[in-house]
Amino acid sequence: MTNCLERGMVHVKKKYLSLLFLVAFLTMLGFGIIIPILPYFAEDVGASSLQIGILFASYNIMQLLFAPIWGMLSDRIGRKPLIAFGLFGFSVTFILFGLAESYAEMLAYRIIGGIVSAAAMPTVTAMVADLFPPDERAKGMGVIGAGVGLSFVFGPVLGGLLSGWGFGVPFFVSGGVALLTFLIILFALPESLPREKRTGSSRVKRGNPLTALFGPLSLLYGIMFIVSFAFAGLETTFALYINDLYGYSSKDLGYMFLVMGIISAFVQGGLIGKMVKSLGEPLVLAIGLILYGIGFFAIPLAANFWALTLTLSLFGAGQGMIRATGTAMITQRTTQGQGVTSGTISSIDSLGRILGPLAGGAVYEWYQSGPFLLGGILMVVMLILFRARYHRLPEPSAQA
Template sequence: MSTNKALSILFAVMFLVMVGFGIIIPVIPFYAEELGASPTELGLLMAVYSLMQLIFAPMWGKVSDRIGRKPVIMIGTLGLALSFFLTAISTQLWMLFAARIIGGVLSSANMPTVMAYAADITSEEDRGKGMGIVGAAIGLGFIFGPAIGGIFSKSSLSTPFFLAGIFSLFTFFMVMFILKESLSVENRRKKSPGKSGGLWITLNGPTSIMYFLSFFVTLSLAGLEATFAYFAAEKADLGTTELGYIFMIMGLGSAIVQGGMVGKLIKRFGEGLVIQIGIFVSAVGFLLILFTESFTTAAIFLTIFGLGNGVIRPAVSSILTKRSRTGHGGVTGMISSFDSLGRIIGPPLGGWLFSISIGLPYISGIMLSIIAFVLFRIFSASHSKGISRGY
């Protein structure tokens, strides 16, 4: 199977996974409320999923290094389907929590393993392209998923969950019958379980700074996502329909950049420069958002932020997988874990800052971008060869 064909299949797999995940986003708050959830319990319901991903993503990444990518992706997609079907038939709140926990544990296998698969099948020169395609699939899935969920929720709140389960089940069979294994048996045997890289080793390793950079970038994004609806309503009197269009525009812009441009940019300028440009553009986007006053300005400013934010993750993943000596799965699992940590802390932090001042989450986003930039400069100084250009 050619690299381009494999990447196309990988794009389809990740797109379907994220469509299934996105379908439930506009529905689950109302579904949980129908089962008697308080606002606090709803927050816990959302957080427990990310917590499970934080804990289990590194494990699944390392498992994929030992047994291969395909079986782990199959576990992840089947687990996602199971969690959606369990959610759809839930009649009590504890059942909803159980379904979310199961989904978080099993579906955490998807992201790191798909990223590791992309790293397996791409050369170092094309690594950025592979990571960008995965990122584009995620972005597009998040665009179409919520729209589909909103439409089908009109008949019944449980319908989107059944639909998401069907999407995930279809993805499982697609992986089973079409996707070829990317990690040969010989390469699996080269991985030493005892050296696969636990948390302590990662935090003390030469690339540890890049994981923290990824965390701060995700933290700022999660804070924005949690508060922008309230901010836009206050500053520009925008409702849910307008916000849906704004996030769709941002997502499309980010997906286009990741799928069509980030690979070429990395190949020409190197990951280092792309990361720094991405951080700078994100910070500019945060600053501009403070001046939102209409639908048009909100769409433009949020898209500017999305373009900058969208190129950082593929470039970071490219650097880390290139420097991996213990298996791509362990690396991508740790990236996913740090991202999950950012998504756990980001929403409540953003909400708390918003309660102090509506512009504070975006001012803090600028500060977090500065921290991320400084972290990269420290990393670059300690790994001067092959980073600022061409690596």
């Protein structure tokens, strides 16, 4: 009887995880589709380079501000309503953006889109934390990360093809994909947070994101921020670097990031569970930081296409390890609701994506290899801090 129940639970978890993988892939596919198109579309309505930068930054700023708010709400009313709300808002705002005829319209839709879509992906992460016990959570987070990674492999390629029919078309397709995902959520995805575990229950206390950031898990949140910050700086300057030094085009860059994305998805979807089982999450996280550090320091030494591609592959592997294990370790130890915790992780990531490009661009003007050397130094510092202070982290909670 017990074996039948266990097999039944495994089947339910696999069904949940397959659906959540699909949700993560389709949701982030919409983001990936518009990445190479948005600057050209904005330029077409007369936007300057500064205004284009504001379009990108405004979205991330709204995600930074609102992800914890939606996370707290998902702890109170459940995960499914927030994921559905975020996807529907994503769909509407992207379609409206595709119809925009002025920069002011574009900015308004990006701001609104950042606010509403911040409800979706952090809540998917919280749902994984609801479903998987601490010792299996990194595997679940890895599968979701693989969905995200694959979406950024195929999304930009699809966006480039769709733009041949007009700059608005990729946004219409992104909105349509989000609407399809919304329907999948409504009819196929069950709720993962029982009523008795919601913060509306007198037995469950509410969380405060600021308390989490400066509490006993500050080391792990700091690592997640620095990794996002350093990689965002690389994304901003790497295209300039390979063009200035070697004359490589955006097409070459696309192939490099394609390889990186495939490796990241493979590590997160196929290897993380096995690595964590044999090595433990702290060691896998440390290996990820080492690979990131080597990647940063190796960029100035790489002098041809394949060497640069191999270097980016280190980031793909390291990113899979850091994001899956870091998220799992935080959710295992949090004393707050999984919704507010996942929202806080998302905000930290958004803050890194806001500040990283600013710092990377500024350092690049001073010294071309500067952003990569800075990233490598930051990884070394994070690795030292992690190894020195890991023993001070709270023990994982069976209830988290």
